[in-house]
Amino acid sequence: MGPPRPQRNDVTVPSSAAEKTAFLRCIGCGATNDSAAPDFRCTHCGDLLEFVFHGWSYEPTKLKSLWLNRRTSIGKSSIGRPSIGRPTITKPAVGKGRAGHTSDELDQSGVWRFREMLPHIPEEHAITMGEGNTPLYHLHRCARSTGVENLFAKHQGMNPTASFKDTGMTFAASSAHQAGFRWVACASTGNTSASMAAYAARGNMSSLVLIPEGKISWGKLSQSLDYGALTCQLRTDFDGCVRILSELVLQKPVYLLNSVNPYRIEGQKTAAIELMEQLGWEAPDHIIVPGGNLGNSSAIGKALLEMRELNLISRLPKLSIIQAEGANPFYRCVREFGGAKLEAMAAETFATAIRIGNPASWKKALRVLRATGGEVEQVSEVEIAEAKAEIGADGIGCEPASAVTLAGLKKLRARGFVKPGEMVVLILTGHLLKDPDFTIKFHRGDLFLSPEGKETTGSGSVATSQAAPIPQKSLRRAPLVIDAELGAVIAALDAAETKT
Numbered sequence: 123m124g125p126p127r128p129q130r131n132d133v134t135v136p137s138s139a140a141e142k143t144a145f146l147r148c149i150g151c152g153a154t155n156d157s158a159a160p161d162f163r164c165t166h167c168g169d170l171l172e173f174v175f176h177g178w179s180y181e182p183t184k185l186k187s188l189w190l191n192r193r194t195s196i197g198k199s200s201i202g203r204p205s206i207g208r209p210t211i212t213k214p215a216v217g218k219g220r221a222g223h224t225s226d227e228l229d230q231s232g233v234w235r236f237r238e239m240l241p242h243i244p245e246e247h248a249i250t251m252g253e254g255n256t257p258l259y260h261l262h263r264c265a266r267s268t269g270v271e272n273l274f275a276k277h278q279g280m281n282p283t284a285s286f287k288d289t290g291m292t293f294a295a296s297s298a299h300q301a302g303f304r305w306v307a308c309a310s311t312g313n314t315s316a317s318m319a320a321y322a323a324r325g326n327m328s329s330l331v332l333i334p335e336g337k338i339s340w341g342k343l344s345q346s347l348d349y350g351a352l353t354c355q356l357r358t359d360f361d362g363c364v365r366i367l368s369e370l371v372l373q374k375p376v377y378l379l380n381s382v383n384p385y386r387i388e389g390q391k392t393a394a395i396e397l398m399e400q401l402g403w404e405a406p407d408h409i410i411v412p413g414g415n416l417g418n419s420s421a422i423g424k425a426l427l428e429m430r431e432l433n434l435i436s437r438l439p440k441l442s443i444i445q446a447e448g449a450n451p452f453y454r455c456v457r458e459f460g461g462a463k464l465e466a467m468a469a470e471t472f473a474t475a476i477r478i479g480n481p482a483s484w485k486k487a488l489r490v491l492r493a494t495g496g497e498v499e500q501v502s503e504v505e506i507a508e509a510k511a512e513i514g515a516d517g518i519g520c521e522p523a524s525a526v527t528l529a530g531l532k533k534l535r536a537r538g539f540v541k542p543g544e545m546v547v548l549i550l551t552g553h554l555l556k557d558p559d560f561t562i563k564f565h566r567g568d569l570f571l572s573p574e575g576k577e578t579t580g581s582g583s584v585a586t587s588q589a590a591p592i593p594q595k596s597l598r599r600a601p602l603v604i605d606a607e608l609g610a611v612i613a614a615l616d617a618a619e620t621k622t
């Protein structure tokens with residue numbers, strides 16, 4: 123008996139309202155398909171697929187108030203049907219695994235409440251944890267240090283599993299449920315796997331995680347274990363994990379949940395829609411995102427272009443993508459090769475979430491970079507660590523990969539690409555507590571120590587620019603170990619007071 127035939131993923135899903143139909147189209151040869159192969163690659167040319175929508179036309183003001191109404195009222199699933207009296211708290215559906223939510227529950231999700239801009243997935247397959255609905259913060263101190271007064275952070279680390287992955291995962295895990303898969307799988311630097319494991323558990327599916335051994339943070343690994351995934355630490359890097367998984371899905375009936383899966387991209391689009399809603403549908407001048415496998419930049423860019431097409435916004439923000447110097451294949455693709463090719467590399471950075479040398483979605487990201495007039499930048503390890511401490515000092519905090527956005531902004535400011543009066547939104551992708559090890563090492567002054575105990579600008583094989591200075595000591599706040607005496611604490615307080 124040969125290997126089990128992989129299931130195909132049916133995707134031609136006319137919306138219930140029948141006015142909008144979603145199709146999959148190849149970004150390379152343009153072929154459209156009724157269903158996707160298990161690796162979500164075009165069967166003609168092997169390139170990535172994306173959803174396109176036919177026949178959608180909405181009255182922008184009606185759509186905006188429909189979305190707002192959903193968020194602000196429990197028990198009211200559409201305009202014209204207001205809830206009266208007590209809010210209706212709906213019971214979870216029974217007898218369908220744990221997937222299946224009423225439209226009232228979907229309305230409370232910052233992803234599903236924007237479903238008019240998504241392919242249709244029936245409610246009985248929806249797996250939601252109330253994701254999205256993330257805060258937009260003004261970064262007071264960072265605004266002063268960058269000279270950009272209107273500086274905001276959209277904190278996607280405030281999602282149920284503490285990273286932006288949940289917005290794509292709720293949607294893609296639901297599509298796996300709809301297609302009837304028992305197993306879902308991903309290769310990951312830690313956040314996708316945490317998110318997938320949680321959503322699979324909520325939807326009563328089993329999950330397989332492939333992660334690079336020793337190269338993901340404990341926080342992320344612990345999530346995947348706790349949510350019950352079969353977790354395999356492979357002796358390779360992220361790109362090696364991706365290679366093995368792409369072969370596995372062709373042999374076994376497991377549903378691929380990496381961001382080559384176009385449902386992931388659709389769910390992740392909603393972060394940009396929600397951002398525009400928070401800004402009263404006035405687009406900022408710049409949106410800045412970290413670039414790893416480049417799914418997120420592709421998703422946010424796709425949302426911007428679609429919102430423009432639907433007249434939900436009147437102009438496009440510039441979407442800029444920032445990479446770590448040691449994991450900069452996209453930066454080099456744009457700057458050195460004019461976007462003509464992407465050369466894969468062996469990636470190395472302390473920001474393990476974006477330690478990726480062969481990003482799958484580079485062509486999609488290139489397209490949105492060009493369509494919005496954005497820029498690419500690369501930042502050193504020291505610049506990342508300093509930017510992270512600055513975001514922390516604003517009382518917000520994030521994981522290292524998210525901090526490349528602030529470090530990149532400083533460079534874009536220095537080059538004059540971002541002007542002082544412009545409005546800038548940084549997309550913070552992961553929560554501070556995802557990688558406490560990095561934070562503690564930085565504040566203790568251990569992050570950049572060479573094996574001989576000398577402070578350097580990078581560590582071991584982590585690449586960093588020659589000119590980078592060692593991190594500013596003023597950003598560090600190492601814990602003090604002192605005697606349990608009132609006098610010692612008062613002395614520490616007085617010393618801190620004279621420093622500020």
Ligand code: F0G
Pocket residue numbers: 285287309310311312313314315381412413414415416417418419475476521523524551552
């Ligand atoms: N920031 C964080 C915190 C991430 O976890 C990732 C990617 C990125 C930025 C980059 O986003 O890949 O869409 O360009 N993490 C993936 C993972 C690869 O497996 O968790 P991207």
